[in-house]
Amino acid sequence: MFTIGVLASGKGTNLQAIIDYIKEENLKIKIGVVISDNPSAYALERAEKEGIKAICIPCEKYKTILDKKTEIEYVKVLKENNVELVCLAGFMRVLKKTFIQNFPNRIINIHPSLLPAFPGLESWRQALEYGVRFTGCTVHFVNEGIDTGPIILQAVVPVLPDDTPETLHKRIQEKEHIIYPLAIRLIAEGRVSISGRKVYIK
Ligand code: GRF
Numbered sequence: 001m002f003t004i005g006v007l008a009s010g011k012g013t014n015l016q017a018i019i020d021y022i023k024e025e026n027l028k029i030k031i032g033v034v035i036s037d038n039p040s041a042y043a044l045e046r047a048e049k050e051g052i053k054a055i056c057i058p059c060e061k062y063k064t065i066l067d068k069k070t071e072i073e074y075v076k077v078l079k080e081n082n083v084e085l086v087c088l089a090g091f092m093r094v095l096k097k098t099f100i101q102n103f104p105n106r107i108i109n110i111h112p113s114l115l116p117a118f119p120g121l122e123s124w125r126q127a128l129e130y131g132v133r134f135t136g137c138t139v140h141f142v143n144e145g146i147d148t149g150p151i152i153l154q155a156v157v158p159v160l161p162d163d164t165p166e167t168l169h170k171r172i173q174e175k176e177h178i179i180y181p182l183a184i185r186l187i188a189e190g191r192v193s194i195s196g197r198k199v200y201i202k
Contacts, residue, residue, distance in 0.1 A: 002188035003032040005083035007074075007091040012043025013173060014089035014110055014180050019050050021181035029188050032081035035074060037066070037093060053081065065094050075102045085187055088142065089180070100144060105194055107142040108187070110180045112172045114138060114154055119147035124169040127159060134158055135168070137176045139183040141194065150199045152192060153179045 006015050015034065022029050034047035034054045047054035055077060059070040066074065075098070078086060088095075088109040100107060113123035115138040118130070127135035136156040141149040155175035159168060186192050191202040 001028050001030045002084055003030045003082045004085045004087050004184060004188075005032055005078045005081060006034045006043075006047075006087045006089050008034065008036055008043035008089045009038045009041055009092040010043065010090045012041065012046045012089065014176055015043050016046050017177035018087070018089070018181045018184060019046070019052070021185070025185070027185060027188065029184065032083050033077060035077060037091070043089070059093070062093075064092070065096060066099070068096075068098055071096060071098045075099060078103075085184065086142075087180075087184060094146060095142060097144060100142065105141055108152065108183060109140055109142050109147070109149070110176050111138045111140065111147050112169065112176065114156065115140060115147055115151060122165070124172055125165045128163060128165055128168055132159055135172065137172050137179060139179055141199070150194050150197050152183045152186070152199050152201075155179050 008015050031052050034043060034052055036044050036056050037058055039056045039058060044054040044056060057070060057073055059066045061067045084106065086103050086107040111123065113127055114136040118126040134156050136154055138154045139152045143149040155178065157171050157175055186201055193200045
């Protein structure tokens with residue numbers, strides 16, 4: 001069994017997509033723990049409903065990062081639960097050195113744009129305001145930059161003339177729910193390797 005940990009701050013639709021895909025495909029992947037920094041994250045409820053261990057570790061000191069002590073706490077819980085791959089699914093804090101060094105090339109994220117375009121927050125809104133014809137989503141390894149790690153998978157989504165930020169985000173999320181579970185599966189099956197910035201898939 002390959003054990004993953006999921007970190008989520010919000011509604012957790014990606015978490016749900018991962019849970020459903022593991023079940024549908026009968027994969028040898030276990031979600032060992034779901035951790036949130038937000039006590040009211042619906043992701044925690046989703047995990048509990050599925051019988052998955054769900055823990056809230058808040059960090060009141062900062063809004064967009066974790067303080068060092070809290071980072072150590074996250075790492076401890078992930079390791080105690082034998083997590084081999086950390087999956088960020090709408091986790092709204094940037095991970096720092098302590099965290100990243102504990103899971104070298106073992107942290108991935110789903111981002112709602114075709115990176116390197118539109119890193120940061122509300123990328124669907126950025127894409128709409130910029131006027132691009134196509135945007136999408138990216139699964140990438142996490143390094144110390146913001147949305148800058150090596151790219152594993154991407155999917156393209158058209159921007160339609162009457163799109164609102166909400167309709168565009170919804171269309172992007174439909175693709176996220178396909179490529180994120182798939183990327184996890186590829187890593188779990190040992191089919192992904194990294195060389196510099198390039199990711200190779202067997
Ligand atoms: C997604 O749009 C993801 O790309 C971004 O945060 C959002 C999380 O959505 N990183 P959900 O909580 O999985 O529904």
